[in-house]
Amino acid sequence: MGTTFHGPSPWPHITRAIRTRGSRHAAIAHLGQDAPTLLPLRGGDVLVVNASRAAVRAHLTSPVALAYYRDAGVRVLSSPDLHANVIATERWAVIGSANASHSSTIAVEGVVITDDPDLVAAVRGFIDGIEEVTEVDQVFLDNAVAQWQIGRAVPVPGVSGRGQADPGFLPAQVTRMFLRHIIEFQPGPAEHHAWAAESRHRRAPAGPAVKYQLEWFHHDKSDSLLRRGDVLVFVTADHEWLYPPAVVDSEAVAIPRSPGAVGHLLRSRTDLDPIPVPVAEQILADAGHPGARLRVDHRIASPSLRVAVLGLWDL
Template identity: 60%
Template structure:
């Protein structure tokens, strides 16, 4: 077994080490448009990056690089708290300061490369244990490009401060919330194709567990009696048709998507957390009553106007 030190220009050694057979696992906090040359990942590999809003607006992570890896079949994931740079192959673990960027190739960087089995296993466990994970798909990339265009410098976790990034799930504050009954329907083949184009891919479970997923939500009467069209950032709580279960909050994560071959129907992508479970309507009503909301109207489709009720509904899931 051997452990070698490489610096101040370690990238040739990193790129060479990545030529090992089998899937590669990379946790690289920030990467620019040059990353695909430095980090030649392929289909079946896993890449975890910090592509949170702050990293994108600071131009620390490039949407173009993310898109390259997604097109190549790499499973790309984002977490807002990553600041480490760890690479794992079947034969080596690489740990150091080098980010996948042009600036890293001209800075004084350093890494350790080891073939110690225990170190390789620990590095893999580190990557698999990363949390607040979001799958990077086409919708994520569209949002990332829009954020990138803003292009102003913002604080990053681990750079110029000790602030840990908050999970990017609910808007702050929640000003628009809706309760909606789930409607059973049979989607057409064209709608299924449109849904597959937009929703997150269900691929290999290799790498960290995904905490957020995108779901398809169809609305046949947009702008109807429930309170108007949905907007990005709206919070939606869905109720089963039999009034038995209240599903956890979901956040609207897209503009309206026209449903093919329908007169008015549109769909939205909802961002949901996979760790939240539905609550029985009777239990929810009882807990809300304890909080002072004796008539929460959980069995009626409506916009939740009361800020107090919105907060109480989120407390059902400790949000």
């Protein structure tokens, strides 16, 4: 391969380059919620990130991503002064501007990927030589979750990118909507911290500017393949409550040590409440949809029914 430059959208090349055998060392300044889909690290790898109080409060580095990597066996370290974005595998070095975040995938970025052994060694030496680092352990994660809750997303030129201050909720056109029963399962550390930070089931105040929240949806790969922008509506197992819509906000992420299980990040509104299923059924019947099938998992194929379901919450 030699040495190549990739821009303005280098993440597919970065992800492909680091899917190699052997350990990977990465120094990535900021991690978005969906960093694991871009930066697929595994047990034994090393990740240095800027998870300072300021970065977490500004929603530039996500406790969800930190917990995910730690749960996967990655050694995660925080350096409050880190601004570099470099990666070293046993064969490749990646040097460039890209943070591991969705905003980076829509920004104009540039990276150099090289198999020059001197550069690979230099990048790994740089990462291993970063001083004043703090191990991201359970106590660190708990503190990061607290900082995230009281912070807010703010636009920072060159870091948070366009669209970060208010990422929006529903896509411009809802073409895929699914009804799913809420699945009860024992969450691992990644899911636990996602829920503790911003779960719809724990509506703790997160500051007056907070309008949206993120959480994990854990399911089996055999379930219908979801993609970013799909809308999910959940019903409780006892068919008592219908929860407000949530939007799939990431590609599928494999759950560590859970064969066949994947997770998606879901974006939902903090100001919408669940509706009793009988009430929702009556409203939909009055709107011309007596067979809405709110008690069965299925894809809501009817465009008019999708509109009526969203209308339950005036969306």
